Amino acid sequence: xxxxxxxxxxxxxxxxxxxxxxxxxxxxxxxxxxxxxxxxxxxxxxxxxxxxxxxxxxxxxxxxxxxxxxxxxxxxxxxxxxxxxxxxxxxxxxxxxxxxxxxxxxxxxxxxxxxxxxxxxxxxxxxxxxxxxxxxxxxxxxxxxxxxxxxxxx
Numbered sequence: 053x054x055x056x057x058x059x060x061x062x063x064x065x066x067x068x069x070x071x072x073x074x075x076x077x078x079x080x081x082x083x084x085x086x087x088x089x090x091x092x093x094x095x096x097x098x099x100x101x102x103x104x105x106x107x108x109x110x111x112x113x114x115x116x117x118x119x120x121x122x123x124x125x126x127x128x129x130x131x132x133x134x135x136x137x138x139x140x141x142x143x144x145x146x147x148x149x150x151x152x153x154x155x156x157x158x159x160x161x162x163x164x165x166x167x168x169x170x171x172x173x174x175x176x177x178x179x180x181x182x183x184x185x186x187x188x189x190x191x192x193x194x195x196x197x198x199x200x201x202x203x204x205x206x
């Protein structure tokens with residue numbers, strides 16, 4: 053089933069990263085964005101997904117793509133995770149107001165207070181071109197990101 057955001061402008065976001073900097077989609081116009089929502093950084097599945105992403109320089113080091121990870125964790129938790137796992141990319145906190153951006157993207161689980169595993173590829177003009185939401189507990193494959201990024205950018 054196609055995600056309702058595909059083909060439409062991405063909901064705006066402005067969140068604080070693990071280093072206290074504000075990151076917004078508006079500031080990234082002109083560059084594609086891979087937006088990756090995770091439930092909690094320190095959970096086993098999320099850690100494995102983020103380590104796989106960390107070890108994908110072909111995604112993280114492209115000049116035409118910015119990778120942003122969003123979690124409902126606090127910036128302090130995200131900083132601890134990034135330091136522990138030597139993650140250099142932006143880990144954005146959707147902690148307060150709790151889950152607002154996750155709600156905008158349709159991936160917030162209000163019963164559990166977390167973002168589900170949603171991924172959105174946004175083009176340089178800010179339009180969602182690809183989206184997938186994985187069931188609880190089901191990890192994503194970095195090769196899916198590579199395939200979709202290549203389709204959009206290569």
